[in-house]
Amino acid sequence: MSADRTVLVASDLDRTLIYSTAALSLGMADAQAPRLLCVEVHESKPLSYLTESAAAELRALAAETVFVPTTTRTRKQYQRIRLPGDRSPKYAICANGGHLLVDGVSDPDWHTEVLRRVAEACAPLAEIRAYFTATTDLSWVRKHRVAEDLFAYLVVERERLPQEWLERFTDWAGERGWTVSLQGRKVYAVPKPLTKSAAVREVARRTGATLTLAAGDSLLDADLLLAADRGWRPGHGELADGAWTAPHVQALAERGVAAGEEILRRFRAAAREHTSPRLNGAPAALADPV
Numbered sequence: 001m002s003a004d005r006t007v008l009v010a011s012d013l014d015r016t017l018i019y020s021t022a023a024l025s026l027g028m029a030d031a032q033a034p035r036l037l038c039v040e041v042h043e044s045k046p047l048s049y050l051t052e053s054a055a056a057e058l059r060a061l062a063a064e065t066v067f068v069p070t071t072t073r074t075r076k077q078y079q080r081i082r083l084p085g086d087r088s089p090k091y092a093i094c095a096n097g098g099h100l101l102v103d104g105v106s107d108p109d110w111h112t113e114v115l116r117r118v119a120e121a122c123a124p125l126a127e128i129r130a131y132f133t134a135t136t137d138l139s140w141v142r143k144h145r146v147a148e149d150l151f152a153y154l155v156v157e158r159e160r161l162p163q164e165w166l167e168r169f170t171d172w173a174g175e176r177g178w179t180v181s182l183q184g185r186k187v188y189a190v191p192k193p194l195t196k197s198a199a200v201r202e203v204a205r206r207t208g209a210t211l212t213l214a215a216g217d218s219l220l221d222a223d224l225l226l227a228a229d230r231g232w233r234p235g236h237g238e239l240a241d242g243a244w245t246a247p248h249v250q251a252l253a254e255r256g257v258a259a260g261e262e263i264l265r266r267f268r269a270a271a272r273e274h275t276s277p278r279l280n281g282a283p284a285a286l287a288d289p290v
Contacts, residue, residue, distance in 0.1 A: 007065040007271040008209035010093070010200040010224060012216035013081065014071065015184070015237055017058070017260045018048040023184070025236065025256020034257070040081045048081065050260050055084040057264035062089065065271050066207050070196045072096045072188065072220055074147050075106065091207075096190055096220055097199040098150040110202065117193040118150070122177035128152050128189050131172065135165065142185075151190040158185050181219040183238060190220060197227035211274045215263045225249045232266050234259030 015023050018039055026033050037055045040048035050058070061067055062085040070093040071078055078094045078101075092101040100110040129152055132144055140160035146152050166187065170180040173189055181188045196216075204212055214221075214228035217237030222244060225231035231249040233239045236256065245251055254262045 004210065005275045006207055006209045006211075007274055008068060008200070008204050008207060008212045009061060009065045009267050009271065010068045010070045010196070010203070010212060010214045010228065011263070011267070012071060012196075012218070012221050012224070013069055013073065013078075014048070015217045016215050016221070016234065016263065017054070018050050018081065019257045019260065020048055023236075023256060024049065025258070027256075034261075036257070037084070039083055042080055049257065050084075051257055054257070054261040054264050057261065057268060059084045059086070061264060061268050061271070062086075064268070064275075065213075066091065066203070066209060068093060068200065068203055070200060070214075070216075070224060072147075072190075072218075075099055075101065079104075091203045093196055093199040093203070095148040095150050096194050097196045098148055098194055100199050100202060110199070114150075114194065114198075118191045121193050122191040125149065125152060127176065128173065128178060131169070135169070150194060151188065153189065154187040155185055156187055161187070179219070181238060183218045183220075188220065196221065196224040200224060200227060211271075213267050213270055215267070219244075230270055232263050234263065 011017055034051040034053065036049040037052050038046040038049050067089050068091045069078065069083065069089055073094055075094045078092060088104065090103060094101060098111065098114050099106040125146070129146065132152065132154060136154065140157045140162070141154050142157065143155040144152070145155065166182065173180050177192050179190050179192050181190065200212065212228045214224050214231045215233065216224050217234050217239055219238045222239065225233065226246055229248065231246070233249060233251055234255060235251070235253050236259065240251065252259055252262055
């Protein structure tokens with residue numbers, strides 16, 4: 001990687017690069033299904049996968065770029081994942097930007113600054129939790145959870161989740177500085193200043209990145225995609241369901257684990273174009289793989 005052409009790749013993990021069994025979307029005949037590599041085990045059970053082809057692409061990508069896993073997971077949840085590669089990424093972003101890990105350790109200065117921004121702009125977490133307690137019903141809520149004392153989420157029975165409750169809560173939380181996102185069986189409430197993009201900008205500053213690439217599937221990834229120079233979203237997820245787009249963000253047709261594989265191909269192609277020698281003083285044109 002050329003010192004003056006450092007590429008930073010910031011990617012969401014769940015349902016973008018790695019997939020649970022329920023999210024794989026293996027629509028082909030069994031005999032044509034891709035070989036899968038398990039990258040997460042929880043309570044002695046395999047939990048998350050990517051294809052073996054995607055694993056090879058990720059190994060190469062991590063060697064060629066500054067690869068930064070960028071997730072809403074807590075630090076504990078992130079540390080269950082064993083991504084392919086010779087070593088763990090130097091930087092990782094957890095808790096939707098609340099923790100910036102450097103060699104696996106949260107940067108205390110970054111975390112303190114995030115707490116300051118949230119306190120200045122948002123209603124307290126206790127108010128969100130009180131709303132959950134007062135308005136939800138055990139017939140459709142399985143669990144109440146707090147992540148890293150930064151944000152809250154519900155684990156719900158998706159088919160029983162009242163749409164009117166979700167719309168009402170989204171409006172109520174928005175007036176208090178919080179963003180609401182429905183991802184699979186989870187309803188997240190996250191302070192608006194708590195963003196993946198802010199943490200990615202900090203990593204770009206520290207690494208001197210001259211190109212930032214990103215991918216994600218949910219509403220909580222929209223700011224990350226908007227902050228990148230180029231981005232991709234899969235054909236499934238919250239952003240796809242809402243037909244969300246931006247001029248520099250490409251919507252892929254692939255869904256499920258196949259989308260993760262394709263995203264990694266796109267990352268590598270864009271990174272190679274950026275770091276390749278210039279011809280006649282101009283960059284070679286990038287042709288997205290098909």
